[in-house]
Amino acid sequence: MNLTLHVWRQKGPRERGRFVTYRATDVSADMSFLEMLDVVNEGLLLKGEEPIAFDHDCREGICGACGMVINGRPHGPKARTTTCQLHLRSFRDGQELWLEPWRSRAFPVVKDLIVDRGAFDRVIQAGGYISAAIGSAPDANAVPIRKENADLAMDAAACIGCGACVAACPNGSAMLFTAAKISHLGLLAQGQPERYERAAAMVETMDAEGFGSCTNHNECEAACPKGISVAFIARLNADFVRARLTEGRRLEQVGEGGV
Amino acid sequence: MTTATAPAALRLKVPYVASTIGRKVVMAVTGLVLFGFVLVHMIGNLTLYAGPEAMDGYSRFLHTFLHGGGLWIARVVLLTCAVLHVWSAASLTLDSWAARPVGYRLWKAKDSTYASRTMRWGGVILFLFIIFHILNLTLGHFDPGYVPGDVYANVVHAFRQWPVSVFYIVAMFALGLHLDHGVWSLFHTLGFSHPRYKRWLREAARGFAILLVVGNCSFPIAVLAGWVR
Amino acid sequence: MNLDARIPQGPLEQKWARHRAELKLVNPANKRKYTVLMVGSGLAGAGGAASMAELGYEVKCFCYQDSPRRAHSIAAQGGINAAKNYPNDGDSVYRLFYDTVKGGDFRSREANVYRLAEVSVNIIDQCVALGVPFAREYGGLLANRSFGGAQVSRTFYARGQTGQQLLLGAYQALERQVARGKVEMFPRHEMQELIVVDGRARGIVVRDLVTGELEAHLGDAVCLATGGYGNVFFLSTNAKGCNTTAIWRAYKHGAGFANPAFTQIHPTCIPVTGEHQSKLTLMSESLRNDGRIWVPKKQGDTRPPAEIPEDERDYYLERMYPSFGNLAPRDISSRAAKRVCDEGRGVGPGGQGVYLDFAEAIGRLGEDAIREKYGNLFEMYERITAENPYKVPMRIYPASHYTMGGLWVDYNLMSTIPGLFVLGEANFSDHGANRLGASALMQGLADGYFVIPYTIGDYLARTPRHSVSGDHPAVRAAVDAVRARIARLMGIKGKRTPTSFYRELGSLLWERCGMSRNRAGLEEALARIPVLREAFWRDLTVAGEAGELNQSLELAGRVADFLELGELMVRDALAREESCGCHFREEYQTEDGEARRDDARFAHVAVWEYTGEGRAPLRHEEPLTYESVHLATRSYK
Incomplete structure (x- = not known):
C-alpha cells in the first residue's frame, strides 16, 4: 500500500517548524506504523536527508516512549493502542496522514515529533512515591489488601507515562496522569500515610508545570493506550479537596528541635 | 540513616482556590447553587399558567419573604455565585489556552461531547442573556409597558416581542447544553464518581437539562402562540 | 587478569551474612563526600541509585531514554520469583537456589545464586x-503462580506487567531521591567512554543526546546497569535502544567479559512477518x-489449525518431556521448536x-477465566497479528531475549577494573548458561536494592579518597577519543545505512551463533x-550533525560496538x-x-x-566449584 505523510519537522526547540510531505510507497499492511516510518527514514538517509526524529523504544506498547498525533488522534485511530503497536492495516491504501508532535506548553518540542516530557518526572518527584527506605519493609503479607482495591490500584498503575492524555485534552491538562499515580498509591494500605500530602504536592507541581485544567471532556480516557478511567480524576479531586480543606489538624507550629 | 523531608503539604506555596482543582471546585459548588436556582426559578414561573393572580402572588411572596430580606439574601448569594463561577471559568480558560500555545493542524474529538466543548461559549451566551434578562424583566428595560410588580403582564408583554422570545429560547438551549455537561461534571469535580452510578448521573443531568429547556421555552412559545395572554 | 571472585568462606547458607558482617562501612557523615555514577535506570540501576542515595551517597544517574521510567525492565511481563513459600508447596531458599543453578546448567557460581x-x-x-x-487473593494476601518450568508456585506478578510495576516502584524511589537532591538525573545521556585513572574507574564520558555535547562526569565509583546485549541479533525482544556500548567500552578498558556466548532465546515470541520487521x-x-504447544505431524501441512484433527497433531513438548511438558525450560523448548520447524513442520508464513x-484450557476453565489471566496478552497478540487467539491458536517462535x-x-x-561495578543483566553472575523465567527481575532488584549498597561501601572505605580534576590527562583523553570516534562515523559519508549493516550482522549471528551452533x-x-x-x-552513511539530536548517529555508534561484540560472542561459542x-x-x-555438557573441561566461566x-x-577461566550441589545431568523428561 501507499501512504502520503505530512510530517511536522522542527530542527530544535527554538526553531520554527513546518509540515513536510513524504510518500511511503509499497509498504505492507502487516508493518507496524513505526516500521513504515523506518522505511521512510532509510530512504531519507540514502538521499542524504535527515531522517524524521521520533521517540520509540520497546515497540511493544509498554515503555511509553513513542507517541505522536496521527490524523488528529494521539497514537492514531485505534483505541487502546500505542503508536508502536499500530499497524498499517488500520489505514486505507492511498490515505493521507498528518503526523504532529504532542502539543503542550509543558512538553516543548525537542525535534520533529519528539517532545520533552520531563514535566511528568517532576510531578512524580513532587510526591508520586511511597517513602519506604530500602531494607525497612515488613513482611509482604503483613498487611492484607482488599483484592478490589489492589485490582483498582493496578488499573491506575498501568499508566505508561506516554503523555497522550495531555495531547488529547482540549485543555492540555495532565489530570489523568496525575490522578492515575495518586489513585494507584492512595488505594493501597502502604500509600495511606502520605496520601493527602501527596495529592496536594503533586497537583501543585502539575499546575506549576503549565498544564491546563480538567473540564471532564473524557478525551484523555479515550486516547489513553491503557484505557485508564477518568474515574481516577474524581478520586484525585476528592483527595485534593480533603488534603487542602481538612488536613493539618495540628494547629501549633512545630518549634526548633521539634518532631 | 534517612533524613526526613518535610511533609509536602507544609511546603505548599499556592493558596487552595488558586490551584486548578480549587478553582474547579469553586466552579462546581457555585454551579450547583446556580443550577438549584434555575430549577426553582422555572418551577416558580409555572405559575404563569395559573393566571395573573397566581404569578403576581408568587412574586409578592418572594418580595415579602423574611420581611423582604429573603429576596436580597438570595440576590447576594446568587450574584456572588455568578461572579465566582465566571471568575473561575475565565481564569481556567485562560490557563488552558496558555497550556497549548501551538494547536493541532488536524484534530478529531472522540469522547468529548458537543455540550462539553461548548461550555465556554455557551457560558458567555448565558452571561449576556442573564444581564439582558435582569434588565428586561427585573428592571423593565426594552419594554415600554413595564409596570413594577405586575409580573404576569410584564412577562406577556416582553415575550410578545418576538426578538426577545427568540433570544430567550436560544439562551435556554445554551442553558440546556451547559447543564447537560455541567450537572454531572460538577459531581465529578467534587470527587463523586462510581462506575455503577456514573451513567445514571449523566442521564439525570440530561433529564434536568431537557426539563429546564422544555419548561422555560414553553413560556415564550405559549405567549407567542396566544395561549397565554 | 585477576579472577578472584572473593567468595566468602563458610557454609553456603552463611556466606552472605558473614560477608556483610565483614564488609567495611563508610562513616555516615562521610557518605555524602562520595559520588557514585550509575549508568542505566532499570531495576538494577534505579534500585541501586535509590538505595545508595538513601544511604547518603551522592549519586548521578544516566539513561539514554527520555525518562528513567522507560528502561527496558519495564517490558518484563510474567513475574518475579521469591522463595516466600506462601503457597506452602515446599519452596525454600535452598530450592530456589538449586532450581536456578540447575536451570543455569551448572555454569553459575553457587555463592552468588x-x-x-x-x-x-x-x-x-x-x-x-x-x-x-x-x-492478590480475595483474602487480601499475595497471589502466586508457577512459572517457566518451576515445580512450585513462587512467582509474584502484577497482571502481565510485572516488570513495569517493579520498575515504577524503583523509579518512584529514584525520583524521591531526585527530589531530596541526592540523585542527579541525566536522561537522554548515553555513556560513550569509561574514564580510568590510576587503574580505577573514576568517571564516564556521556553524550547529551539532545545537544550532542560531550560531558565528562567524575566520581569515586562507576556502576554499569546497562542491561544485556541481546540486540546484537538485530531482531530481539529488547527495546530498540538497548545496546552494548557501555559494557563494551569497559571491556576495552580491561574489564573481563564473561561467557559472551550465553544468550537466551525465548520460546514464546510472535513470529517474524516480513523483511520490514524491526523487533520481536x-x-x-x-x-x-x-x-498447549503443537505442530502438525505431517510436513508442509497448510490446513488451518481447526481442520487438523487431534491425532494428526504433535504436542511435541508433552511427547518429549512428559513430566514438564509445555513448561519445559526456555532453552529446551526453544530448541524443540527450532527442531520441528527445521523438519518442515512449522506453521504460518515462512514455516517459522x-x-x-x-x-483445551478454554474448554476446561471457560473463556472468562482465560481472559482474567491473560486478557492483556491476548489483546496484544491480536493487535499485532490481527488474529483472535480465543478462536485460533497463537503462533509463536523463539527469539533472542536475554543475555x-x-x-x-x-x-x-x-569487575576486573577496581571501582567499576556491574549490576543486573549487564553482569554475568547468576544465571549460568540459561536463565529461568521470572529470575531476571529478581536479579536486577537484588543487585540494586540489596547487594550494591553493601559492597560499594566496602570498596569506598578501603580506597584512599583523592579527587580527579576535570583536566586530568585521562579525562581529556577519554573525551577526545569519543570526539574522534564520532567524527569518524560522521566523516565516512558512504552509501549504506547503519540499519543495513545491523540487519546483516544480526541475521549472520542468528544463523550461525543463535539457537544452535x-x-x-x-x-x-x-x-x-x-x-x-x-x-x-568504509561505507556507512549518517545524516545530520554531531552537535544535535541525531538518531542515525546514535544507532551507528551502537552498531559499531555490536560489530565488535558479535565477534567475541562467536569466539566464545567456538571455544566452548x-x-x-x-x-x-x-x-x-x-x-x-x-x-551434552562437558564438566571435566568446561565447568568454568570463560572470561575474555x-x-x-x-x-x-x-x-x-574462572573455575566453578560446587560444594553444595551435585553436578547432575539436567533432565526435564
Missing part, C-alpha cells in the same frame, strides 16, 4: 512497601501454563512458527564479521566445546538430541580480556 535466592524474599517485601500492586514481541511465558493452543553473559564481576559485583558455522561467522566491520567503517543451557553445539549432543585493536582477545 544462593545470595540471590536469599534476598529474593526481601525484594518482595520491599516492593510491596513501595506500592507495587501485585496480584514476547508473549509471556506464563501462557505456557495453560496453552508453532501453535500455542488455548482451546546471561556480561562483564565478569566478583562476589561484590566489581556448530564449528563450521562459527568459523564462517568469525571470518565474515571482520569483513562486515570493515565495510561498515560442549553444549550447556542456551549454548547448544551440534557436535556435542546425545543420541536423542539433548545437550581485550588485548588491543586487531589482536585476538585472551581467554581466561
Whole structure:
C-alpha cells in the first residue's frame, strides 16, 4: 500500500517548524506504523536527508516512549493502542496522514515529533512515591489488601507515562496522569500515610508545570493506550479537596528541635 | 540513616482556590447553587399558567419573604455565585489556552461531547442573556409597558416581542447544553464518581437539562402562540 | 587478569551474612563526600541509585531514554520469583537456589545464586512497601503462580506487567531521591567512554543526546546497569535502544567479559512477518501454563489449525518431556521448536512458527477465566497479528531475549577494573548458561536494592579518597577519543545505512551463533564479521550533525560496538566445546538430541580480556566449584 505523510519537522526547540510531505510507497499492511516510518527514514538517509526524529523504544506498547498525533488522534485511530503497536492495516491504501508532535506548553518540542516530557518526572518527584527506605519493609503479607482495591490500584498503575492524555485534552491538562499515580498509591494500605500530602504536592507541581485544567471532556480516557478511567480524576479531586480543606489538624507550629 | 523531608503539604506555596482543582471546585459548588436556582426559578414561573393572580402572588411572596430580606439574601448569594463561577471559568480558560500555545493542524474529538466543548461559549451566551434578562424583566428595560410588580403582564408583554422570545429560547438551549455537561461534571469535580452510578448521573443531568429547556421555552412559545395572554 | 571472585568462606547458607558482617562501612557523615555514577535506570540501576542515595551517597544517574521510567525492565511481563513459600508447596531458599543453578546448567557460581535466592524474599517485601500492586487473593494476601518450568508456585506478578510495576516502584524511589537532591538525573545521556585513572574507574564520558555535547562526569565509583546485549541479533525482544556500548567500552578498558556466548532465546515470541520487521514481541511465558504447544505431524501441512484433527497433531513438548511438558525450560523448548520447524513442520508464513493452543484450557476453565489471566496478552497478540487467539491458536517462535553473559564481576559485583561495578543483566553472575523465567527481575532488584549498597561501601572505605580534576590527562583523553570516534562515523559519508549493516550482522549471528551452533558455522561467522566491520567503517552513511539530536548517529555508534561484540560472542561459542543451557553445539549432543555438557573441561566461566585493536582477545577461566550441589545431568523428561 501507499501512504502520503505530512510530517511536522522542527530542527530544535527554538526553531520554527513546518509540515513536510513524504510518500511511503509499497509498504505492507502487516508493518507496524513505526516500521513504515523506518522505511521512510532509510530512504531519507540514502538521499542524504535527515531522517524524521521520533521517540520509540520497546515497540511493544509498554515503555511509553513513542507517541505522536496521527490524523488528529494521539497514537492514531485505534483505541487502546500505542503508536508502536499500530499497524498499517488500520489505514486505507492511498490515505493521507498528518503526523504532529504532542502539543503542550509543558512538553516543548525537542525535534520533529519528539517532545520533552520531563514535566511528568517532576510531578512524580513532587510526591508520586511511597517513602519506604530500602531494607525497612515488613513482611509482604503483613498487611492484607482488599483484592478490589489492589485490582483498582493496578488499573491506575498501568499508566505508561506516554503523555497522550495531555495531547488529547482540549485543555492540555495532565489530570489523568496525575490522578492515575495518586489513585494507584492512595488505594493501597502502604500509600495511606502520605496520601493527602501527596495529592496536594503533586497537583501543585502539575499546575506549576503549565498544564491546563480538567473540564471532564473524557478525551484523555479515550486516547489513553491503557484505557485508564477518568474515574481516577474524581478520586484525585476528592483527595485534593480533603488534603487542602481538612488536613493539618495540628494547629501549633512545630518549634526548633521539634518532631 | 534517612533524613526526613518535610511533609509536602507544609511546603505548599499556592493558596487552595488558586490551584486548578480549587478553582474547579469553586466552579462546581457555585454551579450547583446556580443550577438549584434555575430549577426553582422555572418551577416558580409555572405559575404563569395559573393566571395573573397566581404569578403576581408568587412574586409578592418572594418580595415579602423574611420581611423582604429573603429576596436580597438570595440576590447576594446568587450574584456572588455568578461572579465566582465566571471568575473561575475565565481564569481556567485562560490557563488552558496558555497550556497549548501551538494547536493541532488536524484534530478529531472522540469522547468529548458537543455540550462539553461548548461550555465556554455557551457560558458567555448565558452571561449576556442573564444581564439582558435582569434588565428586561427585573428592571423593565426594552419594554415600554413595564409596570413594577405586575409580573404576569410584564412577562406577556416582553415575550410578545418576538426578538426577545427568540433570544430567550436560544439562551435556554445554551442553558440546556451547559447543564447537560455541567450537572454531572460538577459531581465529578467534587470527587463523586462510581462506575455503577456514573451513567445514571449523566442521564439525570440530561433529564434536568431537557426539563429546564422544555419548561422555560414553553413560556415564550405559549405567549407567542396566544395561549397565554 | 585477576579472577578472584572473593567468595566468602563458610557454609553456603552463611556466606552472605558473614560477608556483610565483614564488609567495611563508610562513616555516615562521610557518605555524602562520595559520588557514585550509575549508568542505566532499570531495576538494577534505579534500585541501586535509590538505595545508595538513601544511604547518603551522592549519586548521578544516566539513561539514554527520555525518562528513567522507560528502561527496558519495564517490558518484563510474567513475574518475579521469591522463595516466600506462601503457597506452602515446599519452596525454600535452598530450592530456589538449586532450581536456578540447575536451570543455569551448572555454569553459575553457587555463592552468588544462593545470595540471590536469599534476598529474593526481601525484594518482595520491599516492593510491596513501595506500592507495587501485585496480584492478590480475595483474602487480601499475595497471589502466586508457577512459572517457566518451576515445580512450585513462587512467582509474584502484577497482571502481565510485572516488570513495569517493579520498575515504577524503583523509579518512584529514584525520583524521591531526585527530589531530596541526592540523585542527579541525566536522561537522554548515553555513556560513550569509561574514564580510568590510576587503574580505577573514576568517571564516564556521556553524550547529551539532545545537544550532542560531550560531558565528562567524575566520581569515586562507576556502576554499569546497562542491561544485556541481546540486540546484537538485530531482531530481539529488547527495546530498540538497548545496546552494548557501555559494557563494551569497559571491556576495552580491561574489564573481563564473561561467557559472551550465553544468550537466551525465548520460546514464546510472535513470529517474524516480513523483511520490514524491526523487533520481536514476547508473549509471556506464563501462557505456557495453560496453552498447549503443537505442530502438525505431517510436513508442509497448510490446513488451518481447526481442520487438523487431534491425532494428526504433535504436542511435541508433552511427547518429549512428559513430566514438564509445555513448561519445559526456555532453552529446551526453544530448541524443540527450532527442531520441528527445521523438519518442515512449522506453521504460518515462512514455516517459522508453532501453535500455542488455548482451546483445551478454554474448554476446561471457560473463556472468562482465560481472559482474567491473560486478557492483556491476548489483546496484544491480536493487535499485532490481527488474529483472535480465543478462536485460533497463537503462533509463536523463539527469539533472542536475554543475555546471561556480561562483564565478569566478583562476589561484590566489581569487575576486573577496581571501582567499576556491574549490576543486573549487564553482569554475568547468576544465571549460568540459561536463565529461568521470572529470575531476571529478581536479579536486577537484588543487585540494586540489596547487594550494591553493601559492597560499594566496602570498596569506598578501603580506597584512599583523592579527587580527579576535570583536566586530568585521562579525562581529556577519554573525551577526545569519543570526539574522534564520532567524527569518524560522521566523516565516512558512504552509501549504506547503519540499519543495513545491523540487519546483516544480526541475521549472520542468528544463523550461525543463535539457537544452535556448530564449528563450521562459527568459523564462517568469525571470518565474515571482520569483513562486515570493515565495510561498515568504509561505507556507512549518517545524516545530520554531531552537535544535535541525531538518531542515525546514535544507532551507528551502537552498531559499531555490536560489530565488535558479535565477534567475541562467536569466539566464545567456538571455544566452548560442549553444549550447556542456551549454548547448544551440534557436535556435542546425545543420541536423542539433548545437550551434552562437558564438566571435566568446561565447568568454568570463560572470561575474555581485550588485548588491543586487531589482536585476538585472551581467554581466561574462572573455575566453578560446587560444594553444595551435585553436578547432575539436567533432565526435564
